[in-house]
Amino acid sequence: MASFTDKELEALRDYWCTPNWTIPRDYGYINTLKSEKPWDFARWEFVRRDDFYRYIWRKQQKGEETGFKSSYFGLEEFIPPNKRGDELSDDFAFIESAYHKGIIARNKGVARAVSLADFMKDPVGISELAVPDEARTGRKVFDLLDKGFLIFVFDPRIPPEYSLNYVGSKLEKHREYLESKGEKIIKRRNIPKDPVTLLRVLDADYEGASDVEIGEKIYNKKTTVNNNAKHSQPARHAGNRGRKRARQYRDNFSRLQDAKLREQ
Numbered sequence: 001m002a003s004f005t006d007k008e009l010e011a012l013r014d015y016w017c018t019p020n021w022t023i024p025r026d027y028g029y030i031n032t033l034k035s036e037k038p039w040d041f042a043r044w045e046f047v048r049r050d051d052f053y054r055y056i057w058r059k060q061q062k063g064e065e066t067g068f069k070s071s072y073f074g075l076e077e078f079i080p081p082n083k084r085g086d087e088l089s090d091d092f093a094f095i096e097s098a099y100h101k102g103i104i105a106r107n108k109g110v111a112r113a114v115s116l117a118d119f120m121k122d123p124v125g126i127s128e129l130a131v132p133d134e135a136r137t138g139r140k141v142f143d144l145l146d147k148g149f150l151i152f153v154f155d156p157r158i159p160p161e162y163s164l165n166y167v168g169s170k171l172e173k174h175r176e177y178l179e180s181k182g183e184k185i186i187k188r189r190n191i192p193k194d195p196v197t198l199l200r201v202l203d204a205d206y207e208g209a210s211d212v213e214i215g216e217k218i219y220n221k222k223t224t225v226n227n228n229a230k231h232s233q234p235a236r237h238a239g240n241r242g243r244k245r246a247r248q249y250r251d252n253f254s255r256l257q258d259a260k261l262r263e264q
Contacts, residue, residue: 009207017082018049021203022217027196033085040093041085042191043253047073048081049202050254057081071095073254150174192249201246211239218242 004012013019019026033041047053053073059066060078070078074094141151150171154163192198197218204214215221215235219242223235 004207012207013203015082016048016054017084018203018206021200021207021209024196024200027199029084029086030196030199039191041088042195043094044079044085044088044092045195045199046202046250047075047254048079048083049199049206050081050250051206053254054081148178197242198246198249201242202250205243205246209239211236211243214239214242 030042030045033045050073056066056068056073057078057080070076076095079088145151152163152167152170154160200218201214204218209217212223212235215238216223219235219238221235221238
């Protein structure tokens with residue numbers, strides 16, 4: 001492990017609001033996020049551990065220009081990386097997850113959703129696109145359709161789950177069609193089955209833990225002793241694999257792959 005004193009490690013964890021990676025129970029809130037909160041809240045735990053995100057955020061706090069906007073990381077705005085997932089507002093969502101029933105439109109590169117009623121009052125919820133008459137509203141609807149958006153009208157008298165299931169199936173088929181035509185499709189980045197393990201690895205990695213330490217303390221691999229010589233290969237290999245896997249998930253969650261969104 002890197003040469004941090006216990007006091008320095010404690011200060012580091014307090015600053016980033018990360019648990020002690022050697023104590024699994026300190027990550028209990030992650031499982032709560034996974035079961036009770038939307039997918040986005042668990043994903044945020046990976047993003048806030050991204051060294052590059054932390055670097056850009058620090059620059060932003062100093063008022064320095066970085067050339068990177070929050071949308072590069074899938075966020076509407078920069079969020080302090082020392083804010084835990086259970087501290088986010090209930091309506092938090094990543095850009096490509098910020099959708100709901102109704103009309104989906106873009107406001108400066110951010111996906112939003114509004115009901116048809118809201119759309120008729122103020123098209124796509126954007127003041128500069130507001131139109132005063134039905135004719136212009138109709139043209140704006142067709143403009144959205146021309147840009148590839150889909151519009152669904154819901155009957156509130158029908159149970160919501162029926163309508164949403166129908167829309168979901170239609171959207172999936174349309175996405176498959178677009179992908180078959182070579183269009184870029186944003187795919188959900190699935191949270192792994194063992195997020196706590198990977199987050200512990202990321203925290204250990206940041207604190208400078210070795211592969212052997214990660215293998216022994218997180219993956220429970222033993223360092224054996226034969227003929228008075230220590231053999232740490234099982235622990236080292238497990239730690240190395242875990243480190244690579246954790247970094248891969250973190251980078252996949254925090255860096256948008258869609259070039260159009262990245263340029264916003």
